[in-house]
Amino acid sequence: MAAPGMVRVRVIGLLLVCLACVPHTYAKRGLYQEDPAENDGVPSTASDTASDTASDDATDCGNGDNVDPLTGSCSAKPPAAAAAAASDIDPNGYIVYCPCMGRFGNQVDHLLGSLAFAKSLDRTLVVPPFIEYDATAKISLLPYSKLFEISSLQEYHRVIAMDKFLAEVAPSVWPKEKRFMYCSSKDPANADCSTKQGNPFGPFWDLQEVDFVRDVGVTLTPQHPAEQWLSTLPSSEHPVLAFKGAPARFPVPEHLRDLQQYIVWTPKRLEHARSVVDGLKGAVVAAHLRAGSDWKRACDSLDDSRETFMASPQCPSGSLSTETCFPSLDTLAKDIMAAVKDNDARSVFIGTDNEKYVVELVQRFAELGMLDINIVAGGHDPYNDLALFTQADFFIGNCVSSFTAFAKRHRDVLDKPSGFFGLDSHQTT
Numbered sequence: 001m002a003a004p005g006m007v008r009v010r011v012i013g014l015l016l017v018c019l020a021c022v023p024h025t026y027a028k029r030g031l032y033q034e035d036p037a038e039n040d041g042v043p044s045t046a047s048d049t050a051s052d053t054a055s056d057d058a059t060d061c062g063n064g065d066n067v068d069p070l071t072g073s074c075s076a077k078p079p080a081a082a083a084a085a086a087s088d089i090d091p092n093g094y095i096v097y098c099p100c101m102g103r104f105g106n107q108v109d110h111l112l113g114s115l116a117f118a119k120s121l122d123r124t125l126v127v128p129p130f131i132e133y134d135a136t137a138k139i140s141l142l143p144y145s146k147l148f149e150i151s152s153l154q155e156y157h158r159v160i161a162m163d164k165f166l167a168e169v170a171p172s173v174w175p176k177e178k179r180f181m182y183c184s185s186k187d188p189a190n191a192d193c194s195t196k197q198g199n200p201f202g203p204f205w206d207l208q209e210v211d212f213v214r215d216v217g218v219t220l221t222p223q224h225p226a227e228q229w230l231s232t233l234p235s236s237e238h239p240v241l242a243f244k245g246a247p248a249r250f251p252v253p254e255h256l257r258d259l260q261q262y263i264v265w266t267p268k269r270l271e272h273a274r275s276v277v278d279g280l281k282g283a284v285v286a287a288h289l290r291a292g293s294d295w296k297r298a299c300d301s302l303d304d305s306r307e308t309f310m311a312s313p314q315c316p317s318g319s320l321s322t323e324t325c326f327p328s329l330d331t332l333a334k335d336i337m338a339a340v341k342d343n344d345a346r347s348v349f350i351g352t353d354n355e356k357y358v359v360e361l362v363q364r365f366a367e368l369g370m371l372d373i374n375i376v377a378g379g380h381d382p383y384n385d386l387a388l389f390t391q392a393d394f395f396i397g398n399c400v401s402s403f404t405a406f407a408k409r410h411r412d413v414l415d416k417p418s419g420f421f422g423l424d425s426h427q428t429t
Contacts, residue, residue, distance in 0.1 A: 089173055090124040090158065093235030094165070096174075097243040098204045099128045105311070105402025106250055107131065112259045113222070113248020119157040120226040123235065126165045127153065131200055139200045141207060145266070147383055152264035166208060174240045181212040182233075183244050184221065191217025193244055201244065212242070222247045251311045251402060260409035265387050273387035281374045282346025285339045286392035289332060289352035289361075290401045299325035299400070314408060315399035315420060324422035325400045329357070333364035335396060335421050340373065343394045343417075351378035351385035390414070396421060 095118045099107040107130055118125035127150060129141035144150055144161060153159045160169065183193035193215040196202035205211070216238075220229055233241060252259075265273070277284050302309060302322050312320045323331060336348060350358055358377045365373065378385040389395050389407035397404030399420035411418050 089169065091235065092121075093123045093239045093241065094126055094160075094169070094173065095121070095123050095241050095243070095247065096126045096162070096165070097128065097246050098201060099131055100200050100204060100245050101250065102402070103133070104130055105404075105406055107246075108263065108406055109250050109252040109311075109402055110246030110248045112252045112256050112263075113250075114246045115153065115157060115159070115259060115262070116256050117222045117247045118159075121229055122226075123241070124158040124160055125153075126162050127159050128162045131204065133200075137199060139203050139207075141204075147266060147269060149264045149266055153262050156259065156262045162208070166210070170240075176211070177213060179210065179212045179240075180214045180216045180238075180242065181244060182216045182218055182241050184219065185217030186219070188217030188219060191215045195244055222249075251313055251405065254313065257409050257412070260406075261413045263410070265390075269384065269387045270391075272384055273391045276349075276376075276384075276388055277391050277393075280347035280349070280376065283343050283393040284347045284349055285336065285343060285345045286349045286389045286395045286407075287332075287336055287339075287351070288389060288395070288397035288401065288404050288407065289350060289354065289357050290398040290403065291326070291352055291354035291357050295353070295401075296326050310400050311402040311405040312400045314405050316423065319399070319420075319423055321422070324420065325398070327398070327421040329360055329364055331422050332357070333361055333368060333370075335419070336361070337365065337368050337370050339394055339396050339419060340370065345373075345393065347374040347376060349376045349378070349385075349388055349392060351382065351389065390416075392416075394419070 095114065097110075097114060099110060101107075101110065111127070115125055127144050129143045130147070132140050132142055134140070143163065150159060150161055181193045181195040183191060183195075185191035193212075194201075195212050195215065196205055218233070220232060298310075299322055302320070302325055306320065309320060309325065312325075315324060327335070339345070340348060350361070352358060355377075358375075362375060365371075365375070378388075386403070386407060389397070390410040394417055395407055395411055396419040397407060399405075399408075399422075404420075408418050
């Protein structure tokens with residue numbers, strides 16, 4: 001039992017004393033940094049991708065202007081494997097892209113849109129690895145299968161992991177001398193995709209030992225009818241369409257959010273999340289606190305004229321404000337306390353990119369009389385924390401964040417309740 005007037009705090013995989021003094025792994029890996037840009041998924045030319053998006057700080061696009069949807073990451077050298085048999089080759093062709101815009105949440109949004117685009121063209125989607133960034137903006141690649149079941153994507157449409165594609169399929173359908181990059185261009189005859197210019201574009205393809213021999217300009221966007229794509233770029237002449245970035249919009253359009261049902265955690269990730277939830281006392285409220293300095297700068301750029309910002313289309317209508325984007329400690333504490341009362345919870349799990357908030361929130365909880373509540377801080381693996389967000393009894397997050405958006409979509413699939421910070425009244429969805 002906690003002593004009178006005290007709130008019990010437990011930390012999974014991280015010493016509490018470090019919460020206030022050591023940079024959190026989330027920040028190191030950049031998983032909470034998100035690009036506030038929206039885009040229409042048009043594979044762009046050099047003129048559209050002049051800025052280097054390596055650091056991908058939220059302030060890079062703090063004004064909300066459109067950003068190139070085709071930004072990227074890098075992938076490890078694929079293991080040696082036998083070439084695919086002719087019967088395993090998709091005669092309808094393949095779609096390849098670099099997940100170069102934004103961090104994890106943005107990349108998942110783009111994956112959902114790209115999956116739908118591939119289905120509309122009836123081409124196999126080559127699923128790229130996730131791009132991670134260290135503190136120096138150097139990238140590394142995390143295979144999709146490390147987090148999710150790629151076989152579950154197959155329930156919606158044909159897919160193949162990028163490493164398998166490069167090792168087994170590319171030698172037959174995408175030989176080195178026929179590796180073309182496709183990008184939008186007003187002058188297709190003189191297209192310049194600047195395919196490997198900047199970080200993460202260059203490192204992404206270099207890590208996978210892929211070079212391109214020609215740029216192909218197109219005037220189509222993913223919003224054009226599939227028939228136009230099929231007639232303009234038939235698979236018989238263009239077996240592999242490689243895009244500089246995802247052929248998809250960010251954030252993912254509302255009508256495609258249900259595709260989240262095909263993003264299924266690996267048994268190991270899911271088992272870990274469920275074991276933590278089951279091991280906590282009573283019902284569990286999970287909270288995602290997006291509170292890093294980069295995020296604050298982005299939210300400070302908000303003004304009354306903006307209707308959308310980053311993942312804000314998921315916010316209830318008319319609720320976008322600085323307070324919903326960067327809630328105060330008082331708002332966070334009161335909203336979590338309301339969620340605890342509404343769900344008769346006995347435990348709170350917190351995942352954040354600002355460790356000091358956990359310590360300060362504990363103090364606020366005590367001041368508000370939220371005593372004898374088991375408060376658990378996230379550990380060293382943010383993906384495990386995200387999996388736990390999807391499995392808790394109730395989840396509350398930041399409606400402007402694509403990291404929160406992942407958890408919210410996933411919970412919608414499971415018919416689990418969620419809420420957002422900073423609304424005029426405590427709202428569950």
